[in-house]
Amino acid sequence: MEEILSLEGETNSIPPNSEQHQETIVNGNPPMPGTAQNPTSPGSDEPDSECDSGSDSDSEDEAEQNLQLQTLEAELSSNPCNYEAHVQYIRLLRKMGAIEKLRLAREAMSELFPLTPTMWQDWARDEASIGTGPEAVHAIEKLYQRGVLDYLSVSLWCEYLSFVLKSEEMVRDCSSTDISKARNLFECALTAAGLHVAEGIKIWEAYREFEQTIFQTIDPSEIQAKEKQIQRIRTIFHRQLSVPLVNMRSTLQAYSAWEMEQRNDLAVESSDLDGVPSHIASAYQRALEGYNARVHLEEQILRQDMSESEKLQQYMIYLEFERSSGDPARVQVLYERAIADFPISSDLWLDYTRYLDKTFKGANIVREVYCRATKNCPWVGELWVRYLLCLERGNASEKELASVFGKSLQCTFSTVDEYLDLFLTRVDGLRRRLLFTAEVEDVLNYSLIRETFQNASDYLLEHLKNMDGLVHLHGYWARLELSLGTDLVAARGVWESLLRICGSMLEAWQGYIAMEIELGHINEARSLYKRCYSKRFPGTGSEDICRSWLRFERQFGTLEDFDHAVQKVTPRLEELQLFRLQQESKSIVKRENPLKKDAREKRKPGSDIIKEQSPAKRQKDAAMYGKDKAQDSNLVGPNKVKEINAKVEKENSRIEQMKDAMTGKTKVYKDQCTAFISNINLKANCEDLRNFFSDVGGVHDIRILHDKFTGKSRGLAYVDFSDDAHLAVAVAKNKQMLLGKRLSIARSNPRKSRKDLSGHDSQMEHVDAANQIDATGGSALNASAETSKEASRAPQSASRRRGNVNIDITGKNTFAVPRNVKPLGWSANKPETEGDEKPKSNDEFRKMFIRK
Template sequence: MATMEEEVPDAAAAAPAPAGGGGDDAEMPDAAAAPSDSDTDSSDSDDEGAASADDLRIQTLERALQEQPLDYETHVQYIQCLRKSGNIEKLRAAREEMNKYYPLTPKMWQEWAKDEISLSTSEDSFGDIEKLYERGVQEYLSIKLWRDYLDFVEEHDQSVSQCTPSGLSKMRDLFERAITAGGLHVTEGSKLWAAYREYEMAILITIPDGNDEDKEKQVQRIRSLFHRQLSVPLADMESTLAEYKSWEAEQGNANDPGDNFDGVPSNIISAYKKANDIYNERKQYENQISNAGLSEADKLQEFLKYIKFEESSGDPARVQVLYERAVSELPVSSDLWMGYTSYLDRTLKVPSVLRNVYYRATRNCTWVGELWTHYLLSLERIHASEEELQHVFERAVQCSFPTIQEYLNVYLTRVHSLRRRISDGLDFQLIRQTFMDAAEFLSPQLGTKELLRLYTYWAKLERGLGKDLPAARGVWENAIKKSGSVLEVWEQYILMEMEMGHIHEARSLYKRCYSKRFAGYGSEEICHAWIRFEEENGTLDDYDIAIKKVTPRLKELMMFKSQEEAKVEAQSIPNDNSNANDSSQKRKPSKMTNKQQPPAKKRKENPPKSTKSSDDQVSNVQSEQSGAVNVVQVGEASKEKVEASMEMKVDGESRTGNTSSNEPKPSFYNDKCTVFVSNIDLNANEEDLRRFFTDIGGVKAIRLLKDKFTKKSRGLAYVDFSDNKHLEAAIKKNKQKLLGKKVSIARSDPSKSKKSREGGPLSKGQDNLHQSGGDGAKAPGSSQPDNEAPKGDLKITGKTTHFAPRAVAKPLGWTKQNEKPDGGAGELKSNEEFRNLFLKK
């Protein structure tokens, strides 16, 4: 079967060429002139095999498209296979199906139109092919596609070919549209101008000699086209000027060929020189973007530079054409489409142009949520109908965005638009339904901050615009069903009731939630918030009732936390007593004595200095009742120590993934591909950090460090990457801005941190005595040789060394042979023995 790419050859051309002359050929001319039966059978079998392979390939692609209808490359391959097989019906359907999801390239539109032209057998098919060209020129700017479109209409439209008044008008309108779309294309625009002039020159020839008036009008029309083109900055303007002078000479207007401007009107000379200067200013940019060796990323940067320069010139038409050239070469660059649409919103503000560009932008970059939100806002600015806005919104929420935040932004943009237009007679039910859809779709994936924003806004509009207080309460009740363990949900619900002056309803909410368990210190916070509420709004009886309910709850929370502290304290004590004096096992800031003591005794000797414990919180509540209730202090360890132990345990478990061991967990990361980010804006969250590293990719996990009590960011974070290539790229972003602050990025090296804790010198010039392991013994894990003092060790010189610590000073005459094998410090002397030793000295 013949392919769609070429005409079916005739019988003579299809026949094999005869073999060359020779004796055998002379004897059997018939055999030489025609293929043998065996050759024919072999050829047929080859054709059948190829056809079956093509059919199998087509069936495979059809199944793939049924499973993944949005796979762009599969669509392209499917169309190519169908075009090769010549199955025109399936080919049409395949092209329509692909164009339903994606714009087709100019080359694909050209192929489609040529295929239909080769198969057209009647005049009725002209209109369908014309519509194909119309669809094609609307999607991307292509000078070649415009030329094909113009040639097709000029050749196949009878009204045009017969030069009827309607045909002339239609063709001229089409040329003007082509000039508007691509006549400012610096390198290829002259092709459209030349085609326009050639058409008008052909019309001039058809005018009879006796009709001087019509001839003069046509001559003037051609002259006007020359003048218009000479005032446009295009490549090869000199040849256009020479062609113009030659044409004027043919019309009897003599001029000097050696003088470029002889016979040219002065105003045209001025416009030509200005256009030539404009072209020379842009020539360097044109050379850059036409460089065939550029990668897509480099070409994008060159286009952006060119566009920035063009915008500074202040000609919107040239800027628009340049944007069209850029997006036709880089159709999936979201940066280009964002810049293009934003420019049109600022400058042109033409509804038809805005609709067309936004429609194409969202078809090329469906995954960019910001494009969809801008699309909705632009439609609202040009006063689009509610039906159009609803249609675009429904298309947006069906896309696949990379983050849940983008879905939330689309939903909220829709709600904002409905709220602003509620005075136009819109039903509030539209707003309510949008919120309901958003809550159902987004709630399982939204973070606490975004969830609160959604529900707070919803409840506000229900009681404000909707005038429906029960519905507003229903919003919060629904939020409690889904996120009742989140303290902020209850707080916002109570705040709404307080803003409306509903004290009784707010009190009822406190009674419902004070006994719930919230994260961190949320349970204590809600109890104290209830007390403050009754102090400021309730009667004395209300206050006493709150105290009566809150006090046992605080005791319960205190006892629970004390039990947890005791467990953590027990886990933080090493089981092996032989290592009790091993200083490498101690935490640096610890103030604990060498000998383990009962927790209660340690609590008495080491009271917490700065952090208010749960006992103090209960005592404050009880003091307000003038000692009405005695508070029993329960606890086995100071809060300061327990918190340090808990932090070490939690950090170790979360970073090593081991939760079953009773050994103390390390408080550092042992990752091999992690960066440490500091000086982060306190308002930044994990998603902000993820977006910050989006351009390099490879992010596996983000751990934002937060305060234990306030749960607020500390401005520090660890970011894990998939490999060293992405990690090195992340380090290069050091000192770049995140939310307005320059962040510091460095590689996280757990081995160095561990070494500094176990064997490194102490800060502030202090001697790291525990590094030596006592009496000069080499510290465990130390890399120092036996005969070399570790870096940072304190060296004692002179004779008066008997007052120095044993780990530093050595007796006079001490040699390496006298070193005890176990590295111990020897038996401790009593005060009396030490006094006698001193007197002997």
Template sequence: MEETLMDAAEPNNNTASDSGSDSESDDEAQTALELQTVASELSSNPANYDAHVQYITALRKQGDLDKLRLAREAMNELFPLTPAMWQQWANDEISLISSSRYEDAVPAIEKLYERGVSDYLSVSLWCDYLNFIQKYDSSVREFSPTAILKARDLFEHALSACGLHVSEGSKLWEAYRSFEEAVLNSMDETDLESREKQIQRIRNIFHRHLSIPHGDMVSTLLTYKAWESEHGNTLVVKSSSTDGISPHVASAYQKALDMLSVRADFEEKIVRSDVPDTERLQSFMAYLKFEQSSGDPARVKTLYEQTITEFPISGDLWIDYTNYLNKTLKADKTLRGTFNRATRNCPWVGELWVRFMLYLERCRGSEKELSDVFERSLQCTFSTIDEYVDIFLTRVDGLRRRILFAKELDDGLEFSLIRNTFQRACDYLSPQLKNTSSLLQVYSYWARMESNIGKDIAAVRGVWESLLKNCGSMLEAWQGYISMETEMGHINEARSLYKRCYSKRFSGTGSEDICNSWIRFEREFGTLEDFDHALQKVSPRLQELQFFRLQQESKNIVSSTDHKEDSAKKSKGEKRKPSSDAPNEESPAKRQKVKAQNKGSLKPNKVENTVTPRDPTSHGEGDMKTKDPTPEKFKQYTDQCTAFVSNLNLKANSEDLRGFFSDVGGVGAIRILMDKFTKKSRGLAYVDFCDDTHLEAAVAKNKQMLLGKKLSIARSDPKGKRKGPAAAGHKTSTTERQGEKVELKGRNTFAVPRALGWSKQTSSSSAGAEDEKPKSNEELRKLLLNKT
């Protein structure tokens, strides 16, 4: 690649053949077309990592250095560059250094190397950086005192970053010794004192290198003994024993050998290239766990950096790393760079942005820094809407604390900044979180801030009214508004809210709950007149709701009875039906007899002028309507191996439930109970499983969260084998066929109105009382029509 860039500045070869010229022209045309295509892709999608790489590659082929610099800078604005990319960039710049601008180019290339080594841990990039300084920095090359100090600082920086790297760190130690040897050789032979100090410096580097575990420990020991022998110390150079070496050095060396021995297996696994990346990552994580148990933060940090270099886009790895650094380094300012790298590598992980903002607040970062991180986070795409909620709330939390408890920072923060942040959050989240607890959390938090910090009751009510505009059918929104008015002592305002919402329709038992809540409110806060007025309003509403539910229960029982009769007839008919290969055919006389019997037992499958009860949840308005009475098909479920799920998010669908139970497995049919009139979820569901083992595992997930709601999961008990209210709640009415009589059994029969003509007496009661006998299905229909 370097040759390509250099070739761009060379004159054309006049002796090249025509075919070669044609080939080069074709290559140039292809490169130009590729550049145009990739540039178009980048203009429409600047976040396309692969397109950036392709664009830089094409520009290198073309040899356009100015555009190449701009392309690399544009990519680095969005993404960290790999060590190989930084090496390539630096080498391209070095190859273009001319003698006329030699000194001017060195600082710029040094900055490139500095940027490169700050992205990822790379021993080879550090070696390139150190070699460049020694070769192209004239002051270092001439060993001026200032330049020597500069080079030593750079070597120490490299050792702190990579010196503990077990397999490659020795390269840096050897480069450091080589530099100090060169310094020694440049000294005046007569300056014995300075030379002795330099010799001791090199000896200390050897001692430090021998005290850490690395892959070339024996070779390093032999090199050290040979060096000591050269400087007048008598040692057995070719022996790997520590005889003749100072005791403290020998002890440190032996300890390092022992450390290397217990790490050898880990090192062997992480350097393997013939295994999948997932397996290698697991090997790194096991190694990290071991190093953390040894309690050396420097070694742990180096290994984390080594792992990050191999797996830079693992969000869980970055979370684990930043969590470790927070525990060990607390609010150390060096963590700012680590969090910045984490969010650049994995910008789609909301938790990393949250941790970044909390870190900046913890280390007393400026409002500008916090604001910049917050705004950058909002430009990212997260996998769940809850991550956006967490980021907005973290930002508001920080602003609240800085206004109330960190006035010494003197940021000049005003409450309007919190208000604007809440408004942005609600505008962004409301379309996706309508009628959810997460949106309620944001609005209620905002209202509390308006009350506690803003001291503006009108603004508080404005927040709640805005929530009701979006989530007026959500019971919890009204309850939260009423609760806040009550806590602030605004009894009349709370009462007016009850008057606005008691007749509204809420899911489940919400309509009854708000009515009963109003009565309790007037007991505690109202006068007798207020209590009487609430009763006058609420009582008819409660009666209407109760009547509607009884009608629904009776209708379900009738549908169940019809289904039982039809199933019994079908089963009986199938038993009597001869097999298809029966040799005998029915006689005409027998067919006539059967036809006459069937005619006498026919029942109408359609009821004329069926009256449907009015829905009391429709704000108390509307008359009874006549609709087509044709019954819908009723499917019966045995629920023998079924979980009953309640408190389900009203927006949850079958796929959400199937995903929730995916770790359990064995999921069969999923039935979400729907409201008959609105066709919306009632927050209840039945989930079938293939066997009891999977069902028990599903029930064990009771109280876990799904879409912001804590689910209640129990085993469905259709036959009442288990006692208790939960079991009773799952019972369904059953019928027994006895001749022409139908007897209803099960606990749901308590909901059947007496006016329909069913008697609570058992079949053993006094015979002869005609209206005390169980009614047939036909009589049941007639009674229901007359009574309703």
């Protein structure tokens, strides 16, 4: 039986209680405390000097080990999650023989990480080499029990079974209690690894050998007991023959030989199923077919000449095959085999737990797998979330749930959304248990939910600022404050705390307002609209909140409330519309200018400079465009063409004016063919004037003068025409009515006023600053004709105050500078030009401003 229990291979383990094992611990590594230090034998012929040098070498090694030990202890103290540091620390302590520290180190590591089968075997062997007695045996059994739960390992199971059978004297004495204990342990091993295609046969054969050993101890006179034991062995054979395993034909031959020993008519060397009961033969045949279907997949995952990624891919193919066969036990065993080879593959753990959730729901086996998954891949937030849900399905206690949740918060996740999902899952579970669980634990109350929300807000605020996730969290919090906490003040406090930090988020205001409306608090909702309608929100949020206020007042407010909202919202919408137009014009300029810049940058030295389009080319293109336009007019009709041309002209004019306004260009109007119109209705806009002169035609541009402070129309306008013929027809419409007012139309002639005032014929220009856009979205810009008008009045005033002395006004802010002040850039050697006069003194300059 001992040979069968050691079928996993002599290289992997040494019987833990053997003298050879104890010598390995003592001599193969530095000895445990109290053991000899390999002294030189008394009969040795080696000189004493070599002994002294050996002692010095040992002292140096010990000092180096102590220094390394201190370094590892400092590292683990600062970073307990350093897996490699744990492994090195345990290896060093085992080498030094520090048993107490070694136990503590192993316990500390097992709390944070799962240990490999080899580490559990080393731990159990070390304890077995220094401990005897029932207490030590029980402690070692506990170590094996913990070890087989971390990863699937047939060798660890065989060593566990071997230790139990050797340490329990009652088993050898056929004590019914201990035999039952051993059988239960064998059944657990078969459940865990009996379906392992490549290595499961080791446990089956060990189980049969154990039962055969018991059969041999039964007294021959106890015929009934012997028959019962024979049937138990036969049952194990039948079960094994129905499972796809390696060496199935040799198992069948062994069964035939055993039955022959029991005086049954079965041939020992038979290679067929003659003489085997039909139900056993059919089960064996199905198992053999199953093995033949899996043998190729087994070969692929056991290959040593492939990469890790290729091997994992082969496991996934194998798993897909097992899932299609529909045997959950086989699927689970294969998942465990894959996990043992790829313990930190998060995708594999997620796939495994997802399958278990679907198949076993809230069973204890699923809970254990989640516990192991979070220890192997603690950085995956989804595993922790599903772990909490699994515990809730299994009706776990609040203490266990709180413990798992606390452990999850100590992990580091890759995204902040994982933390948010974890907090929300915790709150969901608390809410469900408070509302839908019949028996509520004493520790469960709403304060736990409030505390969880507060911790989430404090933890996530810096990472989720101005993000939808934070709004969702606070909205959920506020609703639970109302429904479970029944505290309106607290619910409002939740929203107010969010607005203090994320006041520029439209969603935060909308959520707060929606809560007040849902509760029927109309006045509170209205006050929130008044607080936020003038704020600037991203995108179209500012317009949306204004329109939302108007809809709110239509549904819930009085006429006075609606009028008040309109009064507040209308200027704000106009301001926003103006801002949008400015942004559009900026985008137009940006789209055009980079193209020109790129074209300049692409020119290489020495290449021909790309010149602008020549006038002849432009004239040719214009002729072609006019031809195409004429052809289109024949298709759609003259009225339609006229309408389209007017729209195109209007849009081009609007875009050009917006571009000039945003780029700061000053457009100059010479008024060579311009009509000056007064007594215009203050509500009239450029479109009204354009329609008024529609029968005249030839309108090139319209400039309505606006007050520079209020932005309202002054009732004055300039209308530019394409030629004098159209202008004459326009002036003929003098005294006609427009919007209830009789217009005064005259030809604008700045030449005359300038000639009369300055004494020479210089053309007076009207300048349009183009710094305001009509609120209606029209093409007209607020002209600074008022500036030109003031400029025309300024020389008259100056002439009256200066005694009709002609003074040239040039440059900016130079009219009030005394002539004897030397301007910047003046040079004494500058030649005098004709017309220069002698600079005036201060007294002369002062007299110029004294009225006569």
